[in-house]
Amino acid sequence: MTNNPSSNDPIIVDTLVQLSFAIQAVLLRIAAQHDLSLVQMRLFGILRDHEPEMLELARYLNLDKSSVTGLVARAERRGLVQRIPSLEDGRVVHVVITLLGRQITDEVAAQVENEVLKLVIGLSEADRIEFARIATLILAR
Amino acid sequence: MTNNPSSNDPIIVDTLVQLSFAIQAVLLRIAAQHDLSLVQMRLFGILRDHEPEMLELARYLNLDKSSVTGLVARAERRGLVQRIPSLEDGRVVHVVITLLGRQITDEVAAQVENEVLKLVIGLSEADRIEFARIATLILAR
DNA sequence: TATTGTTATACTCTATAACTATA
């Protein structure tokens, strides 16, 4: 019995919550530097590898379809994405990232890599590997 | 030399980011159940132990003072907080949580404890302790 | 009829700039 509740549980919960806010603060700062919101960062993260329909985006982002309409419209107005009507189904629209959108996305990704790395750079190699292992277990649930 | 960059760095960065989104999703879901935003959750987390001035709140929450005016106004309208003018300085307003606000805050906190714990309940006791230790190191930076 | 997406509407959240009241 190694996975029973223990007296350390409130500590690990608090630590996890604090850690999530710390990471989100980093992401928020970087996003703001590129005039992006966190949702837009997630949007571009998806568009990097996919050309989804509006409803798929809504599902991925856990938003109402009407919210996605606005999100995509604002990004399109800035020339970061493009709406492409489906050829097979006249009701469907595919969202595609533009060259400019991809450039910004790549830049943001590099900056995130850099900044988040700063948070763990003080850890030993062993601790970093150990942390990644346990975090992966948590995410696997 | 144990803290040099390694080939695992992109993995730990990605894991950290994903983990932060997973935790935030849990918090967001709980907050929504109580008609709260994440910022309001943070607000009540502060008011639980403090009776800050508006400018102090702005600093804690990293918001403009005008944003805090609206945030507090909406919470006050719902009877969750109260503005108390300072007796020493006529310009200053203290923000105080109400009984109702405290009840909701306690309920939310218990639910967060519960839900986040579900994420780590599959881990061994040793892994949980180890994770909390390393995460604390990261937060200490 | 059902599905995809948009529009109309209303609210929260945020910042900037201008303002009021107090120090």
Added chain:
DNA sequence: TATAGTTATAGAGTATAACAATA
């Protein structure tokens, strides 16, 4: 003059409900 807070304004982001176009 300086500081604490509010107001006016504008825009992003969100959901609900009603709608149009297509299937």
